Amino acid sequence: MPSKKVTSIKGFQYAAMLIFAVAIALIQPGTAAGALTIEITQGEKSGIPIAAVPFRWHGTGNPPENLRGIVAADLHRSGRFELLPPADFLSRPSEVSEVRYKDWRLIKAEALVVGRITEKGPDRFEVSFQLLDVYRERVKVALRYTASADQLRQVAHQISDRIFYEMTGIKGAFDTRIAYVTMNITEENDRVYQLMIADSDGHNSQQILKTTNLPVLSPAWSPNGQWLAYVSFSDNRSGANVWLQDISTGSRRPVARFDGSASAPAWSPDGKSLALTVSAKGNTDIYVLGVSSGEMRRLTKHPAIDTEPAWSPDGRYLVFTSDRNGRPHIYRVSRNGGKAERLTREGKENAGASYDPIGNRLVLVTNRGQGAGYQIGV
Template sequence: MKLRAPEKMKTVLTGFLALLMSLVGLNAMAVLTIEITEGGDSGIPIAVVPFEFEGGQKPEQGLRSVIAADLHRSGRFELLPTGDFLSRPGHPDQVRFKDWRLIKAEALAVGQISQSGDDRYDVTFHLFDVFKEKQLAGYRWSVQGSQMREVAHQISDHIYQAMTGVPGAFDTRIAYVTMENSSGNERTYRLMVADSDGHSAQEILRTNFPILSPAWSPSGNQLAYVSFASRTSGAMIWLQDIQTGTRSKLL
């Protein structure tokens, strides 16, 4: 997907910057009070079976722990403990649905990792509706060991969409800003990019000036953000390439 023309982006970002500057200039801020009166519905009970492995050397990164963390973090699922499992199938023909109804699982995820070469693995995944005894999803990947986290996030996305009807967003990246105090009155700001769960964090920019409102380009290869070039300059909008680190001033 291509980026919009710089002129169009400037128009959008100019309006955003004007709004941002007007908000910064306010002397008072409204106080938002949120009152929680009751809890939400419990999540969908799901059993994620540890993936069966065939081969000589397991990949360093397992799949189940990442999938379970993704689904738990969404708040839409109740992960059933592995200690309650009556069986641990790796293939669809090994699934006995009665075992999973007994522990009140509504969904079941099983899979297998097979070593196909030096640091190469084939991953298969199947998702079942336990009560209908029906397969809801099934996928296969051929990847390197370093890509296991990415595959796990994609599996989480497939589970989330199959069970909720809404596309998952686990296999995405987030951009955020950190700040730390250094010697004297200096502060160091860092623009960071990481997986949706915070792993694989990468520093994109380090500066002594504030970084505000990072936003992704449609291609996902660049970030736009508001920052300053010097102590006397006004706020500027920058566009920075994630891979090369090069940046250009938009406004």
């Protein structure tokens, strides 16, 4: 089986500026959580009509996993596909030789997924699938996998990734993992924080770290999936620090020891460096840390608050949020330092920027003013 890739999910709450002390204040006992309203204002009218036939089972008993269900859920969740209901299917083929393309044109499917699961031995299964172009009547891709029962979900995600790529030209991210933090309040009014990892669809969740009354924030995956960087208060320091934890062994260590606090870790694309927000001696700036060497370099030096660093895909630049002109906006600086360049000028406030995988667009949080509230923009 191919090794599993990773992605990260991080949440944030943004007022006029995401200042770390404010973020901590928001989670102290006695504070009330505000209601969250999400309004989707733009999107695609409809996705690509695709039919995914239940994978035919060749074995004893019931199939060990519902591959069609996993693939369909992945594709639906992407927003790029319209999954046609199985109740509309006029036939249920499991390979191309059984396909009558006119059956699928009648229900307006543009693509068709067929497959089968074959039991090959004790805890050994062969999965085959084909993606078909209904109107051109040809096979776009055909693949086989061998897996154990507990690997079948990953196989389904890999099938989804391949379908997504073949249909959109964009690399899929279904066979990935997410990192997130949960918080529960006990009967004793303690706050229990858990750092969790899971498959991209939330299955196979696993606890990585558990703390009581010591917040855990901002998990970030290393590019190779071996390490998680996150913000923790669990070393009894007055301020927060960024920690590294090995996913396979559970061992962890602080990235550095210094006066003040560190937050908002962001891995460089090559995994050799971490960008950090460091607050020390009344100033908050962006630093870059060599993960192996421990060498810390200061990238920004300004009396304003510089925070939320994010790398460009080629590793040459970092974007960050700064209020150096009175309101938070997005700036860019070379990884070698130098003068920062302001990138955003529209809107009242802009923050939390990240590059798209190609590197020619930014996704960010924006407030255009006039009561519009905060929105996600590109």
